[in-house]
Amino acid sequence: MDELTIRTTTEDDWREVRALRLAMLEDTPIAYGEHRADAEQYDEDEWRSRGRRGQAPGSTSLVAIDASGEWVGMMNGYVPDATTGPLLVGVYVAPGHRGRDAGVADALLDAVERWAAGHGTTLRLHVHEDNPRALAFYERRGFVRTGHTEPYGLDPTRSEIEMVEQLDGASPA
Known part of the structure; x- marks a missing residue:
């Protein structure tokens, strides 16, 4: 794995948050609950708000930045409520940085897991049924299917x- 920095986002990162989100929506539109055309219309305040998620209580927004300063991946987590525990959302790794050898997805998920362990004993996610690459990654990392599904918001x-x-080592929230 090349040199990689994993850190939380801030409000001042709004331009990079915007650029990466638009790239995510272009690359894998079924993986996220919004359309790129809608996201393109958001104003600076919305993007600043998304950047602040990295510092907000009960949430995290983590980015992977390569040695050249390019943002190459992102994962987010939040606690919808105390009964369900942390939820992993907004997962993305840029095409040139995917795969086990690159290590970007693993490094990001390691960081999300450390954050999540402070909020519960499990980490949940929802993944589109037509996203085999993501399903394989999550299964390799120890996620198991619960048997529950829900309609995909953009196509029920x-x-x-x-x-x-x-x-591992999680303490109850």
Whole structure:
């Protein structure tokens, strides 16, 4: 793995947050709950708000930055409520940085897991049924299917699969 910095986002990162989110929506539109055309319309305040998620209580927004300063990946987590525990959302790694050898997805997920362990004993996610690359990554990392699905928000004829991972050394929230 090349030199990589994993850190939380801040409000001042709004331009990079915007650029990476638009790239995410272009690359894998089924993986996220919004359309690129809608995201392109958001103003600076919305993007600043998204950048602040990295510092907000009950949430995290982590980015992977390569040695050249390029943002090459992102993962987010938040706690929707105390009964469900942390939820992994907004997962993306740029095409040239994917794969086990690159290590970007693993490094980001390691960081999200450390954050999540402070908020619960499990980490949950929902992944589109037509995203085999993501399903394989999550299964390799120890996530298991719960048997629950929910309609995909942008196309209710498709489903998102719920998966959960037991966090090592997690303390109850």
